[in-house]
Amino acid sequence: MRFSQLLIPTLKETPAEAEIISHQLMLRAGFIRKLASGIYSYLPLGLRSIRKVEQIVREEMNKAGAQELLLPMVQPSDLWQESGRWQKYGPELLRFTDRHKRESCLGPTHEEVITDLVRKNVHSYRSLPINLYQIQTKFRDEIRPRFGLMRGREFIMKDAYSFDATDIDAGLTYEKMNDAYHRIFKRCGLSFRAVEADSGTIGGSYSHEFMVLADTGEDTIVVCRECSYAANTEKARAMETPIPEPVEQLPLKKIETPGKRKVKAVCEFLDIFPENLVKTLIYVADGKPVAVLLRGDHEVQEVKLQNLLGADEIRLTDDKETFDFTGTPTGYLGPVGLHLRIVADLEVLKMANFTVGANEKNFHLQNVNRGRDFTVDETADLRMITEKDRCPQCGGELELTRGIEVGHIFKLGTTYSEALKATFLDDQGQEIPFIMGCYGIGVSRTVASSIEQNHDKDGIIFPLPIAPFQAILLNLSTRDKEITAAAESLYEELTKQGIEVLIDDRDERPGIKFKDADLIGIPFRVMVGKSLTKEGKIEIRDRKSGETISVTQQEAGDRIKQMIETAMAECRV
């Protein structure tokens, strides 16, 4: 294709609205333009990259035995009523009423629709397993869209749904998808990790997230330096260690701690370590207060807490609410004599003779012991993992790193098939619900994360498999007949060979073409200019390494083809 004819509105300056690098570069490189908050147009170059990712996804999904279909984006409310999510889903679900006063929504995900399709059309174990996917625009009315394509309200997603007859089969399907996802992201040239994850609101029992490693990622993930363990911090388990032998319980002591509210201040004042203090936090879970006990140096992992409480919504109380619930100002709370539901982190069970607030302003209690002085209603692993923790799998050192979630696979079990009464007859003639799984990939986000991971001061550096073009051919002097003829004939040759090449045939100075070529990140830059007329040479430059080689006009075509093949091989699986 010709640069002169494509809509590639590159920008010299970064638009003020863009904060992170991928967003800035996609705007500058003319890949996307914003229409409204979280809603973008994909311009020709951006769309080409997206299509590349889609194609890889398609190939791997098909190879894994899944079938492509396309489901409606507009969905009737009835189905969502049936699954119970019409109430549950909240404002992210964009709802509207049509001319017949029927309520509908824009599909944020398609469990309901696919389950309905399958329950109406699949009735026997003989038809299973079945795995259906689509690549489609989704709409989620995000509270706060941001970072360009990274968190848009409208975005392109591949979503797949599997239906199996048995748990064992469902497990096999899950593994197949896990494998396909590894292949997909490897083929996209991304550096990523699959991590254990919380299954969130989609519901289900078991899940993994595929995280592209990037500092601007919105998620923190925990990775073991020694073994394969990797998890989202929402899920990362604290290593289970034995509860120490009981020690002698010292007599309870009430002590004045005037104005000492923060853990740090209390510890300094009493000359103790945070490891020997238990802090008490008051949360509201679906409107009801609950006290959470945690070792002084630990932080709550709210998703773990939410799962333990089985609540739809939890939040930390503010100072006023805390006082209303407990009669004690924040900073002096403790479990002794507290008349609230009390849950404790596992680590608290291992402590003895510790310090807590006395539920009285300016006082703390020392030598507190669970059992003797208070009881807890429930205990669980509730805290955020830190780099000081050890791997729950092998005991190795852990590393915390940032990641962008580009894929997520879930075992759904029978959550949806039961709700929607989607059943089949097994080999005994028994009617049982399908065992489901669902598998998503953020396609547009994948392109953005690739840029997040691969760029330099000059612009994007695309991995070859998802670059909008494989090569960009610069005609550095469109007014020179010899150069133009050579560039045009090489362009034809490459195009005939099936290479995706963009020829920069604009009547511009070389500097502009170099800058634009770097900015849009095409992996190979072929330059036809002065050195052709002077030395008979054409140069080929590698965008990533910056290495440039000179070849004769005759060998140029073959060399480029060979370089592309070599680079593609690196991302093959």
Place this chain on the structure above:
RNA sequence: CGGGGCGUGGCGCAGCCUGGUUAGCGCGCCUGCCUUGGGAGCAGGAGGUCGGAGGUUCGAAUCCUCUCGCCCCGACCA
């Protein structure tokens, strides 16, 4: 929704505090000349009723009120 910030030609910004005639600059765009290996130079030109509405005033980009949009931090998630 809570907290912070911003809306002035396509992009980046100044002007606003302390109202005053034709609203300015850089880039981009158009024409001509010139130039062609890292975003050149010269000359000429087009393009903005200053997000919108109302108000104060002889006079509003500037002051006041309301409103809309956008961005950042938090709850959400591919």
